[in-house]
Amino acid sequence: DTEVTQTPKHLVMGMTNKKSLKCEQHMGHRAMYWYKQKAKKPPELMFVYSYEKLSINESVPSRFSPECPNSSLLNLHLHALQPEDSALYLCASSQDGASNTEAFFGQGTRLTVV
Amino acid sequence: AQTVTQSQPEMSVQEAETVTLSCTYDTSESDYYLFWYKQPPSRQMILVIRQEAYKQQNATENRFSVNFQKAAKSFSLKISDSQLGDAAMYFCAYNQYNNNDMRFGAGTRLTVKP
Numbered sequence: 263d264t265e266v267t268q269t270p271k272h273l274v275m276g277m278t279n280k281k282s283l284k285c286e287q288h289m290g291h292r293a294m295y296w297y298k299q300k301a302k303k304p305p306e307l308m309f310v311y312s313y314e315k316l317s318i319n320e321s322v323p324s325r326f327s328p329e330c331p332n333s334s335l336l337n338l339h340l341h342a343l344q345p346e347d348s349a350l351y352l353c354a355s356s357q358d359g360a361s362n363t364e365a366f367f368g369q370g371t372r373l374t375v376v
Numbered sequence: 377a378q379t380v381t382q383s384q385p386e387m388s389v390q391e392a393e394t395v396t397l398s399c400t401y402d403t404s405e406s407d408y409y410l411f412w413y414k415q416p417p418s419r420q421m422i423l424v425i426r427q428e429a430y431k432q433q434n435a436t437e438n439r440f441s442v443n444f445q446k447a448a449k450s451f452s453l454k455i456s457d458s459q460l461g462d463a464a465m466y467f468c469a470y471n472q473y474n475n476n477d478m479r480f481g482a483g484t485r486l487t488v489k490p
Contacts, residue, residue, distance in 0.1 A: 293476040295476070295478075302483075303482070303483075304467055304480035304481060304482055304483050305421070305467075305480055307477065307478070307479070310476045310477065312476055317476060318476065318477060350419060352421065354421070356476065358476065363409065363426065364409070364411055364423045364426050365421075365423075365471075365478055366423075367413075367420060367421035367422075368420070369418070369419060369420045370419050370420070372419075
């Protein structure tokens with residue numbers, strides 16, 4: 263299994279809503295990532311979890327809250343978002359440490375904030 | 377901080393011809409990985425090819441090959457015998473060895489003409 267599965271594929275939410283994006287992988291990877299991608303732009307790193315601990319937080323607003331319940335799952339909790347937060351949210355995973363190589367990406371969640 | 381630069385926002389190639397996409401990067405590290413990812417309209421990021429900085433030999437994957445010039449900090453992608461399915465956004469990416477912090481260039485949109 264070389265897949266990273268993200269749900270939902272599409273999400274429309276109001277600015278007062280609370281929602282969560284989910285990501286799952288079963289490749290035994292110990293590093294998991296959240297990226298944000300605006301249209302016609304490269305992915306921007308948001309968070310990195312390494313061995314289920316938050317290792318990188320790229321000064322992301324607190325309305326985005328990541329969670330890593332176990333080594334296979336990664337969530338991104340959303341609350342009080344703004345329309346400018348509308349984007350494609352990509353999850354990725356990779357091996358960690360000295361054997362770190364490429365990242366495997368999910369298909370993303372297309373988020374629209376209204 | 378490491379930066380990745382792709383100076384060609386758009387490129388076009390005739391089917392069956394060869395095209396080269398450019399990428400330069402800036403780093404003070406000696407151990408790192410470089411990647412080319414492809415993102416078709418389906419939006420999933422797909423690894424095309426990977427190069428370890430300590431390897432002098434250029435990586436090759438079927439019709440895809442790289443020209444890695446470590447001293448010049450250059451990492452170009454050559455696509456031979458271009459196919460319609462190669463049309464996509466191509467991102468060059470850098471990841472420091474033993475670090476989970478992959479950074480992407482701005483991307484090059486490749487069009488393949490029949």
